[in-house]
Amino acid sequence: MELLHNLKNNPASKFFFFGLFLLALALFFGVAGALQYLIPGLFKEDLSFEKVRPLHVTAAVFWIISSAIGAVYHFMAERNEKPIFSKTLLNIQFYLLSSSVTLILITYLFGIFGGREYWEFHPLLAIPIGLSWVLFIINVFKSIGSFKKLPVYIWMWMTGATFFLFTFVESYLWLIPFFRSNIVSDMTIQWKSYGSMVGCWNQLIYGSGIYLMDKISGNQKYSYSRIGFLLYFLGLFNLMFNWSHHIYTLPTAKFIQYIGYGVSMTELIILGRIIWLWRSSLTTAKKNYHLYSYRFLLSADIWILLTLALAIAMSVPAINVYTHGTHITVAHTMGATIGINSLLLLSFIFDVFKIKEKISAERFTFAFFTLNISLFIFWVALLVAGVLKADWQMHHPEILFADMMLELRPAFFVFFIAGTGVAIGFYMIIYKIVKHYRILK
Numbered sequence: 447m448e449l450l451h452n453l454k455n456n457p458a459s460k461f462f463f464f465g466l467f468l469l470a471l472a473l474f475f476g477v478a479g480a481l482q483y484l485i486p487g488l489f490k491e492d493l494s495f496e497k498v499r500p501l502h503v504t505a506a507v508f509w510i511i512s513s514a515i516g517a518v519y520h521f522m523a524e525r526n527e528k529p530i531f532s533k534t535l536l537n538i539q540f541y542l543l544s545s546s547v548t549l550i551l552i553t554y555l556f557g558i559f560g561g562r563e564y565w566e567f568h569p570l571l572a573i574p575i576g577l578s579w580v581l582f583i584i585n586v587f588k589s590i591g592s593f594k595k596l597p598v599y600i601w602m603w604m605t606g607a608t609f610f611l612f613t614f615v616e617s618y619l620w621l622i623p624f625f626r627s628n629i630v631s632d633m634t635i636q637w638k639s640y641g642s643m644v645g646c647w648n649q650l651i652y653g654s655g656i657y658l659m660d661k662i663s664g665n666q667k668y669s670y671s672r673i674g675f676l677l678y679f680l681g682l683f684n685l686m687f688n689w690s691h692h693i694y695t696l697p698t699a700k701f702i703q704y705i706g707y708g709v710s711m712t713e714l715i716i717l718g719r720i721i722w723l724w725r726s727s728l729t730t731a732k733k734n735y736h737l738y739s740y741r742f743l744l745s746a747d748i749w750i751l752l753t754l755a756l757a758i759a760m761s762v763p764a765i766n767v768y769t770h771g772t773h774i775t776v777a778h779t780m781g782a783t784i785g786i787n788s789l790l791l792l793s794f795i796f797d798v799f800k801i802k803e804k805i806s807a808e809r810f811t812f813a814f815f816t817l818n819i820s821l822f823i824f825w826v827a828l829l830v831a832g833v834l835k836a837d838w839q840m841h842h843p844e845i846l847f848a849d850m851m852l853e854l855r856p857a858f859f860v861f862f863i864a865g866t867g868v869a870i871g872f873y874m875i876i877y878k879i880v881k882h883y884r885i886l887k
């Protein structure tokens with residue numbers, strides 16, 4: 447009852463709860479997929495890897511999107527000290543989004559596909575998602591009020607919201623024969639739109655991160671700072687051009703690829719630096735008062751560093767030739783979506799739900815370290831599997847694929863065990879959130 451009451455008073459938190467539900471599903475299917483690496487053909491009849499992978503990836507991507515929307519709505523209302531423009535639009539947006547994502551997952555279970563990698567669902571289901579996004583844009587812009595002297599996070603939210611719709615539509619251009627008739631331009635557009643979409647949700651998340659950091663500090667240091675706006679403009683440039691590093695293997699102009707990669711790394715360096723500077727400016731009292739959000743922000747910073755190191759290595763063309771199509775790419779993607787995006791989102795959720803005094807510090811610390819240490823081992827195991835596969839791809843094509851996969855088994859075993867640790871860490875944190883949350887007002 448209390449939950450329903452709170453949801454009614456705080457409509458934006460629906461997006462967080464739906465996000466957490468999707469995260470729980472993503473973890474379940476992630477562990478199932480990792481088990482299928484170890485036992486090829488497991489659950490082949492009803493839940494083959496061809497179903498498990500999209501179930502996992504779609505649930506993971508929409509955990510990020512739904513919670514990022516929740517953060518923007520919640521922080522916008524908090525900043526303006528009044529409710530967002532339209533609760534009705536918000537509710538329609540939520541039901542459109544949540545019912546289409548649920549339908550997508552159900553269609554996967556029945557083996558109904560029709561889309562492309564990452565968006566494997568039937569293209570018809572993209573329509574309600576696109577519509578729900580139109581409502582989001584209206585609500586964000588109408589809630590801003592005065593456009594004078596806006597803080598950087600509002601620019602980030604407006605940009606992320608607007609460009610996402612544009613790139614989402616773009617990712618469906620392949621439905622028009624003109625665009626899919628030429629394979630190189632078809633793939634270029636495809637990867638451009640995916641790269642940009644990630645750039646868009648990063649704008650929503652990084653903007654919320656800056657808002658939260660200033661809120662914890664009790665000042666507006668980064669909201670109007672030069673470094674904050676530098677991050678914004680780099681992010682904007684990045685969401686237009688970072689796609690270029692996805693197409694190293696396509697015959698397109700090299701300079702575009704190098705610019706794209708350079709910018710995406712600079713963006714991470716700046717974000718990492720903001721969190722680091724912010725951390726050193728905080729008093730111990732503030733750190734303790736916002737302990738849980740603070741810890742997630744700090745661990746995201748460490749993951750920014752690790753992701754950067756890997757991204758720099760992968761950007762060297764001679765290395766990229768090797769890493770392409772291996773588990774190194776998966777390590778890069780999961781390192782960023784778990785280590786950076788998911789940890790930042792958890793820091794927002796802990797702040798919004800005011801989970802502080804009720805939660806046991808020891809249990810939280812246990813869950814937090816289980817998650818982070820397992821994630822590091824999980825990531826290293828993927829890198830090792832990737833290096834072994836790259837060696838096979840480039841130097842031992844005479845070895846059968848099945849034999850090569852057998853050689854990767856020890857790395858997959860560690861991946862599975864550590865992945866289970868990641869899932870347990872997350873489940874403990876989800877449980878704490880659902881059990882102890884207490885929403886503003």
Ligand code: HEM
Pocket residue numbers: 469472473475476477478479480499502503506507775776779780783784788861862864865866868869
């Ligand atoms: C917050 C949690 C997670 C997020 C956001 C996430 C995200 C992703 C993403 C975006 C991909 C696509 C990677 C690519 O194609 O490059 C992926 C693939 C995958 N993930 Fe996760 N993941 C999470 C947790 C887990 C866990 C805990 C496990 C295992 C125990 C796992 C196992 C897998 C597997 C097996 C794949 C498929 C890789 C392939 O296609 O070979 N994930 N995940």
